[in-house]
Amino acid sequence: MSTENLDISRRKLLGTVGAAGATGLALGAAGGAAAYAAGSQPAGTALASVGSTAVPFRGTHQAGILQPLQARGHLVAFDLAPGAGRKEAVALMRRWSAVAERLMAGEPAGPGDTGVALDAGPSSLTVTFGFGASFFDRTGLVARRPAELDPLPAFSSDRLDAGRSNGDLWVQIGADDALVAFHALRAVQKEAGAAARVRWQMNGFNRSPGATARPMTARNLMGQVDGSRNPKPSEPDFQKRIFVAAGGDQPWMTGGSYAVVRRIRMLLDDWEKLPPERQERVIGRRKSDGAPLTGGGETSELDLDRTGPDGKPVVPADAHARISAPEQNGGAAMLRRPFSFHDGIGADGTPDAGLLFIAWQADPRRGFVPVQRKLDRGDALSPFIRHEASGLFAVPGGPGAGEYVGQRLLEA
């Protein structure tokens, strides 16, 4: 693909977004409906390929929250280096923002680019930046630390590895091509320079574009459709539940969101021993299509009051879908946008696989925390999963023209 074609594609895409008066979401939808033809391809169809879909770096929200699930993802947390403070953080966020913008446009990272993404377009690449609670201590910005970043409570099912949890800075990278994602990861690591060092790093994946004709609700490694009750942008209170509204205590977070990140190991050897009917009762949904056990399709509401011939509820009292249902949690809502992970065989001989759970919300105290508290008490799924790592990050709004990510925090 020539740079010129790419530039044209980007302008078209940006035009689409502008016309929709929207954020990256409209773009993502355009990308999702794209057609792809391998091999030689008339130049005019370049826009439509998996590779040439570009997501804009600038906007009300950062990219990587509202876009469709991507085939490949990397999560990486950094700690500021000893001695580094606010000044180094400013320079780092400037460098990271500049490289993210170039990469998301399908351009090289800079001189000496590794070349790993050559041949491919941006492939829906997104690079998303967040700040952990410790970042505010390190940079002398404690007064600007949002109460939403207070540590998550401990849950009885937590088996957290501190070395793979939290961190001063968090970067989420997603793309529909694994080499494009890896290229971005290396570029982000390189730009960290002496200012920050990697604390932990995780890899994940989702279905490839085109592997299914179904709309892409994720299926997880337990074989369950996962995300059916995700709030939808068309719902009237979507914005205020997922993104921080203007006029709050921390103006720099306007348009931002809080990401709860959990490495949830699935105990697949145990899970797969359950017959599918038992699995469906654990979840409360059909395995085939994600429909509630009370019938309908994937998007039908669960009929939580319905009882079967035996007088018991059709959706069992401890079913995961019942306990986590928004109706059962005062409307608590979070936008889950996960990656599956599979890191081979664990030290105990079982698959080191599961879900890199990433949930977005305007306030984790009214999103992840109440739902997880409830799941922690009585979820039938608990014996089959283990939370192994945890992070909570403040992800500021998207950068405006000429801004870098986090500028409103660091330079206010």
Place this chain on the structure above:
Amino acid sequence: MSTENLDISRRKLLGTVGAAGATGLALGAAGGAAAYAAGSQPAGTALASVGSTAVPFRGTHQAGILQPLQARGHLVAFDLAPGAGRKEAVALMRRWSAVAERLMAGEPAGPGDTGVALDAGPSSLTVTFGFGASFFDRTGLVARRPAELDPLPAFSSDRLDAGRSNGDLWVQIGADDALVAFHALRAVQKEAGAAARVRWQMNGFNRSPGATARPMTARNLMGQVDGSRNPKPSEPDFQKRIFVAAGGDQPWMTGGSYAVVRRIRMLLDDWEKLPPERQERVIGRRKSDGAPLTGGGETSELDLDRTGPDGKPVVPADAHARISAPEQNGGAAMLRRPFSFHDGIGADGTPDAGLLFIAWQADPRRGFVPVQRKLDRGDALSPFIRHEASGLFAVPGGPGAGEYVGQRLLEA
């Protein structure tokens, strides 16, 4: 996608193969030229999607050798369980063949299928089986062990981990969808039952279909085009170099091939410090398009005699492409069909990433071994790579109607 559509697709595909009088290769080509449209899709285009491309299980050669690179791969080696011998191996190969055939057709693995591949088609899934040298001891078949399976010589740059090397049995799984590949891996593990246990397991990836409009010569994580000199099926001696001809010492290997598997760690922190011009001189090819430094395009021959204004060879004496060139190795040829790997950050803080090198040949003593011996002595690339694991497996020909893989070995 309905099962019916899939069946029709398969028949069409099988028809294509029959017409070409060929093996999976024709199929792969058909798949590669397919067009993909996400979202709602007229039934007639199902054949053309990334998901619905099926590779036949039966044929002259096993699948997974001649097919185009797949976006996701798993390599897994098993050792027969203590006490298991030929009888258990026969039953295992029957079970594995049956499940591989079902999965490659996009069908469930069997009752109690995990459901992880639901919604997706077969997505070019291939499952390939091989036997390590130790398999013949375990099954009392030493007389049928090919001389080609003699242990590979030690190389000075080897840093091999025995626990991640060799094994009685080897399975290569590839697919264009990560969940389809994972689903197959779990099914293969489950069918191993009490007969065999996992010795090692590795995950890899290649570019996603549609991420590039270029023909899919792989680009590796060093950013180099990798595989330009791969022998092509159109070359007159391709078959005899890659596949075992009829009439050899071990008739059960007719149509088979030997796989050399090396986990090659790339020392990316060191490599990426080299300026791109230096990298190009290490390789002997341009980074942008893989063309030789003596000019032309990716498929042009290297002009090994050409000297520059300084009187030195344009392709340096120790350049990787010179040392590994078939002309420099008595025509030694192997078909390299790798996956990249990235397992996060290694214990030493550097990226645990590189190449799952998989090379196919009729005889490793006239393929991998002489080339690697030569590279071992003077390859400019050596300081930047480390061979961390090694395997050599006899991969029998594809199963005929009613046969299981390896039947001609186990029941002759």
